Amino acid sequence: MSQNPFLISPGALAEIIGRTGLSIVDASWYLPAQGRHAKAEFEAGHVPGAVFFDQDDIVDPGASLPHTLPPPDVFADKVGALGLCETDTLVVYDGMGLFSAPRVWWMLRTFGARDVRILDGGYPAWIEGGHPVETGPMAPTPRSFTPTFDREAVAGLEDMREFVANGERTIVDARPSDRFSGSVPEPRPGVRSGHMPGSANLPFLQLQENGRLKSESDLRALMEAAGVKPDAPAVTSCGSGVTAAVINLAFETLGNRDVKLYDGSWSEWGAASDTDVESGR
CATH class of the missing domain: 3.40.250.10 (Rhodanese-like domain)
Incomplete structure (x- = not known):
């Protein structure tokens, strides 16, 4: 892993991929002006085993503002459905390198996840390193995420x-x-x-x-x-x-x-x- 405790290199992730207690999260999100579609890109190719974290969906359902932090129970239900657990090592990445992944890194930690890393260089660095890619929609096994909200x-x-x-x-x-x-x-x-x-x-x-x-x-x-x-x-x-x-x-x-x-x-x-x-x- 990188010397920065919040980052992990593509090579280091490739060495531990598939281990019990490791979950990988594609946190890609784009502005409308960028003309990119995060979920479609995820299904076209992602880090093996990754799940897609929809930043337009995992929000406060009653809020009028974009990306409003959801209540703890809503967050727990949504990420639990993705197969994430607060005790896992969670590796987050995005399709631009370092754009939207830090938001999900921050959210997971704010709700009590103990070990959250960002893939250094994101998906572009993963591809550049010649690492394997998985395609198609995700099929996570739901798990329980117990939130501890850091107000x-x-x-x-x-x-x-x-x-x-x-x-x-x-x-x-x-x-x-x-x-x-x-x-x-x-x-x-x-x-x-x-x-x-x-x-x-x-x-x-x-x-x-x-x-x-x-x-x-x-x-x-x-x-x-x-x-x-x-x-x-x-x-x-x-x-x-x-x-x-x-x-x-x-x-x-x-x-x-x-x-x-x-x-x-x-x-x-x-x-x-x-x-x-x-x-x-």
């Missing part, structure tokens, strides 16, 4: 109002710089452009190279250049709560465990009528 890992709208008002936590926004600055419109109708007052911008793409998380020294330097203290309490945000988790992964890689994720992210803050929005850098 402290999640920030809601009222939490964010407090963080903006008192500066208790650094707010780190993973969206591209043009969306953060408000120089381009948001892709979701009814959502204002700009950012939360006092927040810092650290586009998630800056944290990776060829679909792999950058080195600890590079991550630290990038945070400091963005005005983010790597060891200080923080909360991450993005468009809908998916790519924010890339920043959570970076913080945890640097040893910072005091980081929340704003689940509603800009889809919630930018759509609210009573939240302050700034533009510019």
Whole structure:
């Protein structure tokens, strides 16, 4: 396994594939503009034994926002149906390398999974390494997932109002710089452009190279250049709560465990009528 305790290399995964207590999760998800279809791609080819984690389905069924974290019992039912158990070693990957897998890595850990890794380089690295591929739909054997919800890992709208008002936590926004600055419109109708007052911008793409998380020294330097203290309490945000988790992964890689994720992210803050929005850098 990689020196980073949250990553596993394709070669290391290939050596242990099929072992009892190992579950593999395809967490691929794409923006509409990307024109890719995650489930169809999964059925066309995936890591042997993997199950498909649908990030548009494993959500709060009563929420109006995209990707809202489900209640613990809903999460447990959904992932249990995928054959996942909180005591397994869970390896998560996506079809872009490092895009949507960190969100599922974060979700699984937030609900009590004890050992969750991200495949370093994702499915592209698996293919590049010449490892075997399985095709067709999944056929998991349901199991029991017992959730232990970590409320402290999640920030809601009222939490964010407090963080903006008192500066208790650094707010780190993973969206591209043009969306953060408000120089381009948001892709979701009814959502204002700009950012939360006092927040810092650290586009998630800056944290990776060829679909792999950058080195600890590079991550630290990038945070400091963005005005983010790597060891200080923080909360991450993005468009809908998916790519924010890339920043959570970076913080945890640097040893910072005091980081929340704003689940509603800009889809919630930018759509609210009573939240302050700034533009510019």
